[in-house]
Amino acid sequence: MNTDTDKGKFTRQEILSQPEAWAAALEVLAAARRSALDLAPARRYGQILFTGCGSTYYLSLAAAALTQELTGLTCRAFPASELWLNPRASYGQVENLSYKTLLVAVSRSGETTETLRACEAFLEAGRGDLVTLSCYAEMPLAKMGALNLVLPSGQEQSVAQTRAFSTLYLGALALAALWAGRADLFDSLARLPEAGRRVLAQAAPLAADLGPDPSLDRFYWLGSGPRYGLAGELSLKMKEMSLSHSEPFHFLEFRHGPKSMVTDSTLVVGLRSTVNGAHEAAVLADMRALGGRVLVLAETESEVRFESGLDEALSSILYLPAGQLIAFERALAKGLNPDRPNHLDTVVRL
Ligand code: F1P
Numbered sequence: 001m002n003t004d005t006d007k008g009k010f011t012r013q014e015i016l017s018q019p020e021a022w023a024a025a026l027e028v029l030a031a032a033r034r035s036a037l038d039l040a041p042a043r044r045y046g047q048i049l050f051t052g053c054g055s056t057y058y059l060s061l062a063a064a065a066l067t068q069e070l071t072g073l074t075c076r077a078f079p080a081s082e083l084w085l086n087p088r089a090s091y092g093q094v095e096n097l098s099y100k101t102l103l104v105a106v107s108r109s110g111e112t113t114e115t116l117r118a119c120e121a122f123l124e125a126g127r128g129d130l131v132t133l134s135c136y137a138e139m140p141l142a143k144m145g146a147l148n149l150v151l152p153s154g155q156e157q158s159v160a161q162t163r164a165f166s167t168l169y170l171g172a173l174a175l176a177a178l179w180a181g182r183a184d185l186f187d188s189l190a191r192l193p194e195a196g197r198r199v200l201a202q203a204a205p206l207a208a209d210l211g212p213d214p215s216l217d218r219f220y221w222l223g224s225g226p227r228y229g230l231a232g233e234l235s236l237k238m239k240e241m242s243l244s245h246s247e248p249f250h251f252l253e254f255r256h257g258p259k260s261m262v263t264d265s266t267l268v269v270g271l272r273s274t275v276n277g278a279h280e281a282a283v284l285a286d287m288r289a290l291g292g293r294v295l296v297l298a299e300t301e302s303e304v305r306f307e308s309g310l311d312e313a314l315s316s317i318l319y320l321p322a323g324q325l326i327a328f329e330r331a332l333a334k335g336l337n338p339d340r341p342n343h344l345d346t347v348v349r350l
Helices: 009-016 018-031 033-039 055-071 080-085 087-091 113-124 163-179 183-210 226-242 277-289 312-333
Strands: 045-052 075-079 100-107 128-134 147-150 218-222 245-249 266-271 293-298
Touching: 009 018, 009 163, 009 312, 018 033, 018 147, 018 163, 018 183, 018 312, 033 147, 033 163, 045 055, 045 080, 045 113, 055 075, 055 100, 055 163, 055 226, 055 312, 075 080, 080 087, 080 113, 100 113, 100 163, 113 128, 128 163, 163 183, 163 312, 183 312, 218 226, 218 277, 226 245, 226 266, 226 312, 266 277, 266 312, 277 293, 293 312
Parallel strands: 045 075, 045 100, 100 128, 128 147, 218 245, 218 266, 266 293
Antiparallel strands: none
16 A cells, blocks of 8 residues: 555656666667667668657657757657558658668567567568667567667656656667767767756756646647657656646647647646747747746756756757656645556556
């Protein structure tokens, strides 16, 4: 029987230990640097596809956008169930041009059925080469790829992914930097654990105040480019942990209908970029004018500010802690246990 003090003990520890998990993962990634470079996608593949399920599908969306930005290669993301069951609608005709596909499969557990089936079908069809990103070396996925990156520091007890997500996302950041030939970006990843500690210290009191606020009943997470996948993940966290109405949108898309839902019980969380900060700030100003509450996560001039000095691609991981903590605090305030979200299992096995 979970006592109130037990509720969320795993999730809390896993959120707060992300900087240490990232530091440990960076050691694994440094050791795998040569193997990752040997794949050199720019010369060998017509496209890079990313895939996963639930949180790791949202991670795939962010990773695809980020990798395309950095490498200039065509990168797309699909839920693993789509690659498995609707391959013609997913892979496209790139094979007709005699190009191969590089598939990056992401999974905390390494045993989600759809992800395994998608990878098996991909390899059986000879579509290209597989790279896997996961947390458990003994699980099937970690044995399937031409390159298998296993990041044990992302392992978790909580069903709701937090540390696993950000640690696997760090792996995707590292691959994107290496495949873009940006050794400078890869090396600057070493600054993320300290930046993460600073963001956690800022976000914790804010989340403790905002999360339990009973006047809030709906949450919208706005992000564009690589930040849209991260907005999707934070929205999923709010659903999974606190059973709240929550949705992600591309920033300017929010004006095209969804803003009709904004009331004074709405929290709009903006994952504001530097590159498009002015356009995105204008959307948030519009939502404030409609009476909505707004929280800005950004590099500077925001309620949660990273001040990382890092390339925008790499600092994207710093949007995660504040959103995770708000969902966590809201769950506890509602008497829920974020370690064991309603109806969810750690792994979906079909
Ligand atoms: C994928 C996943 C999680 C979700 C839940 C069920 O797991 O859908 O994203 O939060 O835990 O499994 P995995 O393939 O990343 O292990």
